[in-house]
Each structure stands twice: as structure tokens, then as C-alpha cells.
Amino acid sequence: MDIPRIFTIAESRHRIHNPISPQKLAELGESLDLQPGMRMLDLGSGSGELLCTWARDFGISGRGVDLSTAFTEQARHRAAELGVEDRVEFLHGDAAGFVEENPVDVAACIGATWIGGGAAGTIALLRRSLRPGGILLIGEPYWHRPPTEEEARGCGCSASDWLTLPELLQSFLDLGYDVVEMVLASPDDWDRYEARRWIALRRWLDENPNDELAEEVRGLLRTEPLRLARFTRPLLGWGIFALMPR
Ligand SMILES: C[S@@+](CC[C@H](N)C(=O)[O-])C[C@H]1O[C@@H](n2cnc3c(N)ncnc32)[C@H](O)[C@@H]1O
Numbered sequence: 001m002d003i004p005r006i007f008t009i010a011e012s013r014h015r016i017h018n019p020i021s022p023q024k025l026a027e028l029g030e031s032l033d034l035q036p037g038m039r040m041l042d043l044g045s046g047s048g049e050l051l052c053t054w055a056r057d058f059g060i061s062g063r064g065v066d067l068s069t070a071f072t073e074q075a076r077h078r079a080a081e082l083g084v085e086d087r088v089e090f091l092h093g094d095a096a097g098f099v100e101e102n103p104v105d106v107a108a109c110i111g112a113t114w115i116g117g118g119a120a121g122t123i124a125l126l127r128r129s130l131r132p133g134g135i136l137l138i139g140e141p142y143w144h145r146p147p148t149e150e151e152a153r154g155c156g157c158s159a160s161d162w163l164t165l166p167e168l169l170q171s172f173l174d175l176g177y178d179v180v181e182m183v184l185a186s187p188d189d190w191d192r193y194e195a196r197r198w199i200a201l202r203r204w205l206d207e208n209p210n211d212e213l214a215e216e217v218r219g220l221l222r223t224e225p226l227r228l229a230r231f232t233r234p235l236l237g238w239g240i241f242a243l244m245p246r
Helices: 005-010 022-031 049-058 069-081 119-127 149-154 165-174 187-207 214-235
Strands: 039-043 061-066 088-092 104-110 130-143 177-184 236-245
Touching: 005 187, 005 214, 022 049, 022 177, 022 236, 039 049, 039 119, 049 061, 049 069, 049 088, 061 069, 069 088, 104 119, 119 130, 119 165, 130 165, 149 214, 165 177, 165 236, 187 214, 187 236, 214 236
Parallel strands: 039 061, 039 104, 061 088, 104 130
Antiparallel strands: 130 236, 177 236
């Protein structure tokens, strides 16, 4: 059970598998008043940067669940590197339906809301692990403006996959949550996320010219820079939203 290998190859150099900077993650942690001893759950925890750095900087503890063996391994290494391996645990597995026995202070799903069938379903799933008064974190794309279907396809999705930012915020309110913080990706954050893939792909291709994925990787190197410039950068936003049940 694992994610497709192409993602592992493309994001082998990423610590954060989303268009958000380490500085913004740190600012978000500060803003949420995280305190030593608080506990967190992160579904789709990737390479564990959020949990590991917040454990180091704010003294929280927590658990991450991710379907990628490679990213889970990287997360465990990162925990050891930052000296927080006694406080954070990374489980390899499917996070769909994962609920903590003991409710946590912060329950997150940052950029993997398909786990719960979309943002609303993932919020409902995370809520089952949240203590009263706790905070949910949801990482989700949004449109800067409603796209044409062709533009949406250029972003690798369809127009109905995402809302605009006002619509997304309204949807959280309609679900019965206060939106208490948000950090949004800048064009530069998109570059750091997307462009970092290109050198990983190129280096991998140089080392694995006869691999069964070589042709696909060669194709991505031809299409991805233009896709970012034409479609993703101008059209797609991305943010982490902090929610508290009303
Ligand atoms: C866009 S990445 C975000 C990772 C991390 N939250 C971050 O911001 O760095 C999505 C993550 O979801 C994981 N994933 C995909 N499907 C999953 C599932 N069913 N259960 C758990 N993790 C899953 C992938 O392996 C990947 O690490």
C-alpha cells in the first residue's frame, strides 16, 4: 500500500509537500498559541515537517499518518534530526477513517482532503479526534477567479473541484465553524513547491534513463514549467485554514 512512485520521485527533495514556506508554517504555529504538552494529529503528514518543527519550536507532541513509505521514513529521520523523536510518531497507512482514541488539541489535514472525500468530509473526520475547544487545520486549494474548463484542466483538475477563496471561507462558516486564522500561498511559494520538483525529476532521469517511468518523467520536464506559468501560478491559490467549532 503506497502512493504512485512518480510522486515520490518528483518530491524526493521536499520537506513540505505543499506551496507554503517554513516561515509561514512557523508563523501559523505561533499564532495558534501552541503550548508544551499540547497534542496534535496530522492526517497525510507527508515528510513530517509540520509536526517535527512544531514539536521542536513549541514543545507539542503528536502523531502523523501517511500512505507513503518513503515520506514516512523521511518524517522519522527528520524527527531524529530535530531531536523530537520521543514526542512525535509517524504511522504508515491509510488515514481515511483514522480517529485518535484520546482527543487532541489540534487535528490537521494539510493538502490531502481526498482522505475524507473532500474538505467537508475531512473536517467531519478530524472533528472526531478533536477535544472541545480544539483547533482544526485544513490545507486546501482555491481559485483566484472561476476558471474555464480548459484553464482548470491546465491545473490538472476540473473547475468544480475547488471554490474561490470567499466561497471556501463561506463553506467553513456554513459547516458551523469560526475561521480563526489562515496562511495563504504566494506565487513564490508555488515556485518553491513546483520548481523544486523539476530538478528532482531531472536528476532522477539522469540516474535512471532506462526506468519504466523515464518517458513519463521526460514528458513532465517538457510540460511542467509552462503549466506552472500559464495556469497554476495565475489561477490557483492554496491556504491553510484554522477552524474552531462554534
Ligand atoms: C500534498 S501532500 C501533503 C503532505 C503534508 N501534509 C505536507 O504538507 O507536507 C499529500 C500527502 O497525503 C498522503 N496521502 C495520500 N493519500 C493518503 C491516504 N489515503 N492516507 C494517508 N496519507 C495519504 C501522501 O503520501 C502525501 O504525503
